[in-house]
Amino acid sequence: MHHDDRTDERPSALNGILSAGHHKVVPLADLSPGQSGTVLALEGGPGFVGRMAALGFTPGAEVTMVRNPGRGPVIVSVLDTSVALGRGQASRVQVRPKE
Amino acid sequence: MHHQEALRPSRVQERGEKVISIALAGQPNVGKSTVFNLLTGLNQHVGNWPGKTVERREGVFEHHGERVHLVDLPGTYCLTAASPEEMIARDYIIYHRPDVVMVVINAASLERNLYLVAELLALPSPIVIGLNMMDVAEQEGIWVDAEKLAAAMGVPVIPMVASKNQGVHDFLDAALKVAHEGLPQEPSRPEIRPDHREVLGAIEALLGPWVPEPYPADWVALKVLEGDAEITERMKSAAPPEVWACVEDLLRQHEDALIAVAGGRYAWIRHVTQGALTKSRLGHVTLTQRLDAWATHPFWGLVVLAVVLAAVFGLTYALGGPLQGWVERYIVGALAAGAARLLAPGPAWLEGLVVDGILGGVGTMFSFLPILAIFFATMGILEDVGYMARAAYIMDRFMHALGLHGKSFMPLFLGFGCNVPAIIGTRIIESRPSRLLTILLAPLVPCTARLAVLTVLAHALFPQKALLVTVCLTALPLLVLAGVGFIAHRLLFRRDQAAFIMEMPLYHQPNWRTIGIGVWQRLVAFLRKAATVILAVSVVVWALSTFPYGEIETSLLAALGRFLQPVGALMGLEWRQVVAILTSFVAKENAVATLGVLYGVGESAEALSAVLPGYFTVASGLAFLVAEMLFIPCVATVAAIRQETGSWKWTLGEILFLALLAFLGGTVTYQVARLWLT
Structure with a gap:
């Protein structure tokens, strides 16, 4: 698992599917504080996806960015809990931001 | 299958009675240890899960005339195979099939907590749910109807406030009822999409x-x-x-x-x-949100952290310092005097063994107990109220540059008290490479004992500039730690970088019982080391410094010091000073004691101040302190490194590395200082 700031290594096929709709799709790490969104997909092996799912990050889940200082880890609120995520992890969660 | 044997509990079966076997499960931050402590009190046994460095707590107690064996499973969010904790929890239930599993869940984050319940329902043992933190949930504007939840799930749900001891015994009653009669109905189970x-x-x-x-x-x-x-x-x-x-x-x-x-x-x-x-949380700003506006702010968060840590140190030394002096004088000193009087008629070597060997090594370790107790208590409070997760979040950015992890911060900080709990404390780091690196760097955090040596010698050698020298030499190992981490991360551990995923629990009132038991267990771990490893090595070093002629100047240890003279010379040190550094392997304070013995003045600060400047130059004095601050940690810490890494290779590598680091640091200091400072 990487924990660095290189963000997008998502497969291009997934990229195509995600941006096909008319709503834009962004990595969770790009939400600004206070902004909410809906989780669409998680990219990673079963270890990463399983852990994130247990904390509430599954497709369809509502998330709200609490802290995003621009670099370093972020804090996201999901299912009534605040969760700190490394920027690398937050970049591998695709969300559709709320208008 | 090795699991089968390994995970069988040390079941206590006395007088042929049936023992009800219960496992306690739950996600982290749900108050599970509070429940465990309330149920078992001090009747608990703390050890490790076989073959793993994961703490295993169990207890046997009586309830309404029945004997109950309760095992505290590690706190996990789910039951995948991603961590040893998760494997232990699920293997225990599968292989041991406890009569019932008591699951503690946090009402304030009910939905996420039920994820673990969903996983547990797929395993064979029946479950009973303790719906904890009802008070915290209400403050957050969350109401849970336990009866409706129980009806929907087909599993007993008992509302609790474990921190106020409300509902915990009802929880146990419900569990025992299920253990005897089974669940009243078939529970509702999740199905795949x-x-x-x-x-x-x-x-x-x-x-x-x-x-x-x-x-x-x-x-x-x-x-x-x-x-x-x-x-x-x-x-x-x-x-x-x-x-x-x-x-x-x-x-x-x-x-x-x-x-x-x-x-x-x-x-x-x-x-x-x-x-x-x-x-219902319309326009409701909760306590946690208000505090986190400061505590997790990118700038103010650092200020808050600095203030909190300064307070921890201030409190520890303000209260602990005088207590340490008291223990030294009235307990260790009195014991030594008593032993000397008692053993005076006997052979001289016996008195030497007891007074210098045993009380000198183990006794001084005891004198650190008050400082450690206060330090662990303040850290325990910060942990229990939920602040430590914030500190980890704030520090992640900096730790990250060293190849470490936000979660490495807490154990490293514990190292200022004592390196032993610091190394054991790295268990909270899930990723093995990050944990290993944290363990290997931990001895570079100067512990109470090292700082005590530094303070005494800085005053003796540099009376005019003692404060400056103390501050610089405290900072030095920390800078080396950062440098080594930075390099090791890039050379050794480059590929495997750990994910940072961490729940930020709601702030809540500390539970004194949980903190007290935590402090007690850390102290016991420390004392157990003092009573075994340190005792053994103290005796060996005492023997080396006494035999064959009963004089340290002609002893085996002195011979070793003279043998290392050429190495010492590069650092500007003579054999006595080299021996002083070597004996600090037993316990850091020995550096001072050995100098006192070898220069024939005893350990008092005044006597050392009078004599030591005569044997050191500015350059060799600095070199000595640098080497002492970087040298191999005490034997108890080395034993902890061996235990937690499970590898002699890493342990011996660490010893060699730190010995080399001390030598290089001392040599560079001496050579540079000789040119510039004389």
């Missing part, structure tokens, strides 16, 4: 006949579909190759199955909480 039902059925049909005892076949099928590494491996070797080929074929067609399983669990959670869960 409909589009994956067929493939799950197919996998179960294929693998069913090959599932080894005591695994439940439906659970195994689910885990294989999830892509669970351990169960997949197990079934791959248990099933015939042609069957496994069919399974793999199915799995390839359903690579998103994990999401389907998780989605099914959350659908079930929405179903059972419907009508039982009410949230």
Whole structure:
């Protein structure tokens, strides 16, 4: 698992599917504080996806960015809990931001 | 199967009575240890799970005339194979089949907590739910109707406020009732998302006949579909190759199955909480939000952290310092004097062994107890109220540059008290490379004992500039720590970088019982080391410094010091000073004691101040302090490194590395200082 700031290594096929709709799709790490969104997909092996799912990050889940200082880890609120995520992890969660 | 033997509990069966076996499960931050402590009190045994460095706590107690054996499973968010904690929790239930599993859940984050319940319901033991933190939930504007939840799930749900000891005994009563009578009805269980039902059925049909005892076949099928590494491996070797080929074929067609399983669990959670869960938080700013506006702010968070840590140190030394002096004078000193009087008629070597060897080594360790107790208590409070997660978040950015992890911060900080609990404390770091690196760097955090040596010698050698020298030499190992981390991260551990995923718990009032038991256990771990390893090595070093002629100047240790003279010369040190550094391996304070003995003045600060400047130059004095600050940690710490890494290779590598580092640091200091400072 990487924990660095290189963000997008998502497969291009997934990229195509995600941006096909008319709503834009962004990595969770790009939400600004206070902004909410809906989780669409998680990219990673079963270890990463399983852990994130247990904390509430599954497709369809509502998330709200609490802290995003621009670099370093972020804090996201999901299912009534605040969760700190490394920027690398937050970049591998695709969300559709709320208008 | 090795698990079967390894995970069997040390069941206590006396007088042929039946012992009810209960496992306590729950996610982290749900107050599970408070519940465990309330149920078992001090009747608990703390050890390790066999072959793992994960703490195992269990206790046996009586309730309404029945004997209960309670095992505290590690706190986990789910039961995948991603961490040793999760494996232990699920293997325990599968192999041991406790009569009932008591699951503690946090009412303030009910939905997420039910995820673990959804996983536990797929295992064979019946469960009972303790709905904890009802008070915290209400403050957050969350109301949970326990009866409705119980009805929807078909499992007893007992509302509790464990921190105020409310409901915990009802929870136990409910568990015992289920242990005797079973669940009143078949519980509602999560199902996989409909589009994956067929493939799950197919996998179960294929693998069913090959599932080894005591695994439940439906659970195994689910885990294989999830892509669970351990169960997949197990079934791959248990099933015939042609069957496994069919399974793999199915799995390839359903690579998103994990999401389907998780989605099914959350659908079930929405179903059972419907009508039982009410949230109202309009315009409601909670305590946690107000505090976190400061504590997790990128700038103010650092200020808050600095103030908190300064307060911890201030409190520890303001209260602990005088207490340490008291213990030294009235307990260790009195013991030494008593032993000397008592043993005076006997042979001289016996008195030397007891007074200098045993009391000199182990006794000084005891004098650090007050400082450690206060330090651990303040750290325990910060942990228990929920602040430590914030500190980890704030420090992650900086730790990250060193190849460490936000979670490395807390154990490293504990190292200022004592390196032993620091190294044991690295268990909270899930990733093995990050944990290993944290363990190897931890001895570079100057502990109380090292700082005590530094303070005494800085005053003796540099009376005019003692404060400056002390500050610089405290900072030095920390800078080296940062440098070594930076390099090691890039050379040794480059590929494997740990994910940072951490829950930020709600702030809540500390539970004094939990903190007290935590402090007690850390102190016991420290004392156990003092009583065994340090005792043994103290005696050996005492023997080396006494034999063959009974004088330290002519002893084996002195011979070793003279043998190392050429190495010492590069640092500007003579053999006595080299020996002083070597003996600090037993306990850091020995550096001072040995100098006192070898220069024939004893340990008092005044006597050392009078004599030492005569034997040191500015350059060699600085070199000595640098070498002392970087040298191998005490033997107790080395033993902890061996225990926690499980590897002699890493342990010996660390010893060599730090010895080399001390030598290089001392040499460079001496050579540079000789040119510039004289």
